[in-house]
Amino acid sequence: MDAKTTRRIKDNIAFEAARTKPPAEFPRLPDIAAARYIDPQFLELEKQGLWKRSWLYAGHNSQVAEPGSWFLTRNTGTPILIVRDLQGELRAFYNTCRHRGGPLVTEEAGQSRGFVCGYHGWSYTLDGQLKSVRDKRDFVDLDFACRSLLPVRCETLGGWIFINEHPDALGLLESLGPLESELRQFDLDNLMLVHSRSYDVPCNVKVLLDVFLEVYHLKSIHQDTADRFLDHRGMTATLWPHGHSRMVTPNRRPDWIDPGTREMPEIQSVTEIPRINNVSYNIFPNIVMPPTATGIPMLVFWPQSANTMRIECHWFGPKLTAENLSPLWDTRIKNFETILLEDLRFAGKIQESVEGPGFIGIPLNYQERRIYHWHEEADRRIGPERVPAHMRVEQMLGDWIEKL
Incomplete structure (x- = not known):
């Protein structure tokens, strides 16, 4: 002050x-x-x-200190995945496969180089891109670019991680004033x-x-x-x-x-x-x-x-x-x-x-x-x-x- x-x-x-x-x-x-x-x-x-x-508190940077580390938060009523991608960028996604809604992760936290849905095996990179699907031959004109994981806005205040599910909300720092x-x-x-x-x-x-x-x-x-x-x-x-x-x-x-x-x-x-x-x-x-x-x-x-x-x-x-x-x-x-x-x-x-x-x-x-x-x-x-x-x-x- x-x-x-x-x-x-x-x-x-x-x-x-x-x-x-x-x-x-x-x-x-x-x-x-x-x-x-x-x-x-x-x-x-x-x-x-x-x-x-x-803007809601999700966790602390120490929980995703290394590339590939992630944790799951359910406090908003929706399971949301917080992840540090391989380039070190902090991201958040709904823990929902774009095929039939299966969870990408079922543990509370972990370390990985990507996500694989345990329901039908669709796999994603840490930055949310759809990488592969099982039995690709059976899909007609499946556009991988349109099936990335749905992101959630994610910003930080110091080491604190905040998420916001509203795409048009003010940025975190602007909101805090x-x-x-x-x-x-x-x-x-x-x-x-x-x-x-x-x-x-x-x-x-x-x-x-x-x-x-x-x-x-x-x-x-x-x-x-x-x-x-x-x-x-x-x-x-x-x-x-x-x-x-x-x-x-x-x-x-x-x-x-x-x-x-x-x-x-x-x-x-x-x-x-x-x-x-x-x-x-x-x-x-x-x-x-x-x-x-x-x-x-x-x-x-x-x-x-x-x-x-x-x-x-x-x-x-x-x-x-x-x-x-x-x-x-x-x-x-x-x-x-x-x-x-x-x-x-x-x-x-x-x-x-x-x-x-x-x-x-x-x-x-x-x-x-x-x-x-x-x-x-x-x-x-x-x-x-x-x-x-x-x-x-x-x-x-x-x-x-x-x-x-």
Whole structure:
């Protein structure tokens, strides 16, 4: 962050801590309709119009470090193959043979010089070209050039691999806007994947994602953990175009340091605000990331059904930390997981209530404006005209979005 941004965030924290009511110009937000969390019609719109039209985290470069290496991701609901071709270029394809739809690979990851469908033996190069078919003599005018594997857009941010199934979506870096330049301070090209773990949670994906877009819940859910060192009343939020946002929550004591990070190697380019405050980014639609100078946890939220989801937690750190994974990284991850599990244990109970007749709508407050911002962008991706009027979110926060 540059000096101007740093000064603005400090001023905003002071303003937030001192205010006794919302800013006079902040609008009254209409309730978020309960149907957006439980109605099958909206969830199908969301699946096709949002999840299929967004940049989604697929994996890390270390998973395809060598030419010929590949891995499979199913998180989007469709099996997609991520591969490093023999020229070193990163590619993504649907894991679908162009003959009768058989899978090209059935393992989770591997190394090869090409792909052969186990159904009828059609074979492809690593860059997706159809190379040979069994019993070619039986096909009439089969044009190999028209039967290449169907590609999926694949771009990177540092060592992170993203995919997007929508051919006309903005490029990844253009979509990220000011968030991309701010993330540069974390030296993303030189981070290693330290640890990954996933958790299945019995709730709609937005029930849990909403929790991580605000700190209004700290005093209820994290009384003995995060609330002891974070001052939620000083939280300041920044809304960015395309649904992304940032939340900065100051520590109760300016000199407080997470004991799990003491003496851990640091990313030297990290600036003042993330070093002494809790900063959390939402990369729309489903990444929550609270980076620090010693490492970055990336939480990725995936819908599984109308009332189930999976959350992945990936940890990234400076390459020099390889020899320090135990006990320092073990302690760091354990401390973070303690707080994470407090949210996960409550999520299923919220889902039970959400599915009952007592849940009609959500009256969001000023502190929770990142949630409303998320829903506004969801409707923009889907197309507001496609969302039934009783489920639609009124676009209210345009003046509160930091312009490019």
